[in-house]
Amino acid sequence: MNGETFLAELGASLHGPRRSRRRLIEELSAHIEDATIAEVRFRRLNRREAEQTVLDRLGCAETIAGRWNAHQREVRATKHRRLAVSAVSLAAAAALAVTQYAAGKPAAPASNMSGQNRCLKPTSPDAQAQPPTSSGTGTRSNARCH
Amino acid sequence: VARESFSGHLDLILLSALAAESSHGWGVIERVRRASGGRFDYPEGTIYPALHRLEAEGLLRSKWSNADGRRRRVYELTRRGHRALEGRKRDWQEFARGITAVIEQR
Numbered sequence: 426m427n428g429e430t431f432l433a434e435l436g437a438s439l440h441g442p443r444r445s446r447r448r449l450i451e452e453l454s455a456h457i458e459d460a461t462i463a464e465v466r467f468r469r470l471n472r473r474e475a476e477q478t479v480l481d482r483l484g485c486a487e488t489i490a491g492r493w494n495a496h497q498r499e500v501r502a503t504k505h506r507r508l509a510v511s512a513v514s515l516a517a518a519a520a521l522a523v524t525q526y527a528a529g530k531p532a533a534p535a536s537n538m539s540g541q542n543r544c545l546k547p548t549s550p551d552a553q554a555q556p557p558t559s560s561g562t563g564t565r566s567n568a569r570c571h
Numbered sequence: 572v573a574r575e576s577f578s579g580h581l582d583l584i585l586l587s588a589l590a591a592e593s594s595h596g597w598g599v600i601e602r603v604r605r606a607s608g609g610r611f612d613y614p615e616g617t618i619y620p621a622l623h624r625l626e627a628e629g630l631l632r633s634k635w636s637n638a639d640g641r642r643r644r645v646y647e648l649t650r651r652g653h654r655a656l657e658g659r660k661r662d663w664q665e666f667a668r669g670i671t672a673v674i675e676q677r
Contacts (some may be wrong), residue, residue, distance in 0.1 A: 445623065452619055452644050456597045459641075484614020492620040500627065 427473075428457040431480055438490035441497035449493065457483070577613045581621050583663055584611075586630065586648060586656040593647035595636070596622060622646055630655050 426434075432450055439446045457479055464475035483489070577584070588594070588602045599622070600615050625631045630652035636645045648656065 455643050459597045483616040489616040492617045496624045
């Protein structure tokens with residue numbers, strides 16, 4: 426087996442995004458080239474023997490693909506978990522909003538005013554003209570929510 | 572040293588090899604070989620998936636570099652990687668002290 430065959434075999438066994446797979450193959454290709462040159466230079470092997478030595482040390486394509494694919498499975502599982510948590514949060518928020526809407530309350534205050542303060546606001550100019558009572562109940566009776 | 576022992580400490584070994592100087596995959600392998608006196612027996616290709624994983628965890632970052640007319644992916648430790656390395660070193664030293672104490676007891 427030569428370097429090209431090895432890389433083709435490995436490429437066919439890899440899972441995950443195409444860009445990441447391509448990067449891994451490029452890195453391994455550079456590794457084979459660098460290591461082969463070093464073997465030729467320092468151990469005085471011919472190029473073919475040097476490449477074979479490098480491939481033997483690199484390990485079989487199946488082992489490398491196994492490690493890579495295990496990592497890709499973890500990445501995918503993490504993504505799915507995050508997606509599931511987001512979906513559940515969104516569903517809970519939507520359910521809360523629907524419940525509050527059905528109960529006649531706004532889902533979230535539109536301004537900094539509390540719901541009670543808004544209810545105390547007079548609804549008509551007549552209501553504004555009424556003199557305040559000592560207990561304040563007159564004003565409250567004109568509130569929209571009660 | 573058995574492959575299982577090496578694999579179990581792979582992250583610590585890679586982070587340590589990259590702590591002093593950024594390097595590409597083959598450079599990391601050479602550095603580990605020199606520093607360990609060739610004691611580790613492992614398939615060198617498995618280093619690359621580990622480097623990708625450490626990068627995905629935010630402990631390494633990498634970029635392409637052109638040298639001698641060839642493209643190589645160069646890795647370096649992030650700040651988080653340096654912190655992780657310190658933590659893992661402490662864990663390892665503690666573990667090694669414990670093992671040493673047990674095997675040397677009389």
